[in-house]
Amino acid sequence: MGPVDPENYRRASVLQGDRSYLQAPSWAMVKPDWGSELLAWRDAAGQVLGTALVLYRRVPGIRRCFAYLPEGPDIDWRDPNLDRWLDPLVDHLLAAGAFAVRIGPPPPLRRWHADTLKAAAGPALRIGDVLPDLVEPIGSSVGDRLRSLGWRRMGEDGSRGDAQPRFVFQVPLQGRGLDELKASLSSEWRRNLKKAERSGVETRIGDASDLPTFYELLKTTEQRNGFNLGRSLAYYERQYRALNAEEPGRMRLYLASHGGEVLAAHTMNVVGRRVWYQTGASANHRRDVRPSHALQWRMLQDAHKLGAEYYDMRGVSDCLDPSRREFGLLRWKLGTRGEVVETLGEWELTLSGVVNKTLHHAMQKYR
Known part of the structure; x- marks a missing residue:
């Protein structure tokens, strides 16, 4: 894998399904405080198979950075050998001076219909307390594979949560x-x-x-x-x-x-x-x-x-307690009779090396 020009990057947007707007080349222009790079995975004939917009946050005074792929990369997440995709990415980012990387795998994990959540709402309840209407097999499998490769889901083990919403609301069209x-x-x-x-x-x-x-x-x-x-x-x-x-x-x-x-x-x-x-x-x-x-x-x-395929109304709180203010927005969206989708969330990996581990730990403490 390696850098790709914006035109070839845009042409590849339907390889794995239309990518998120957070993975469009233009999103880098919205984030001027971050560096950026467009990357592509290619086959032996040079055909683009997958893409990624990487945002880099530099650490002042040293040539190291934190790499972030919001709602990406855009690869074949159904592949049982995810290391074929992620290992080249990690190698490239390590060479670019990254001490850690965060990704946002697009596959959904669980779904709840609006009627299910409206019926279940009650004091101190969270969406995760309610049996989902559908568990997505690909999402579940990707989560297991990422853990086996050493990635850590944000919000687990007391770590900070996601930058992008983990629960989104979608209306099937x-x-x-x-x-x-x-x-x-x-x-x-x-x-x-x-x-x-x-x-x-x-x-x-x-x-x-x-x-x-x-x-x-x-x-x-x-x-x-x-x-x-x-x-x-x-x-x-x-x-x-x-x-x-x-x-x-x-x-x-x-x-x-x-x-x-x-x-x-x-x-x-x-x-x-x-x-x-x-x-x-x-x-x-x-x-x-x-x-x-x-x-x-x-x-x-x-x-x-x-x-x-869906009208995506973006993030909602996982709060199902009608007495809480944050339930109000979810209640409004539930009126469309769509569904709440739990995404895989964001995952981080500390890149190999004692210095990288120290920098990542310091960054987490700072945040």
């Missing part, structure tokens, strides 16, 4: 018509969609000039819900510019207005036939006209038109 999809929504969701329609809520796709409006609404949302993503307006402007320069329409900004005022704004990312709802924001007033429901239905319809 494949083989379903829009009428069927709408009919499957919860009665509350259907009522709210009718309320938005009767109230005259209008939805549209915006452009870069609408990002300041989105950002002001996001700050309002963070304050209302008690969280802070820690991202600036410049971050979203950079992401919008980089992703859409790579492929027009890769990042889309949806806005919902009532009486000429924007009340909600959500971002969506598209890579091939994969679609993600990334960030949502809404005003504190006129919430009764349900602008966010109208926006999500518009985005679901667009994902369906794009031929997406």
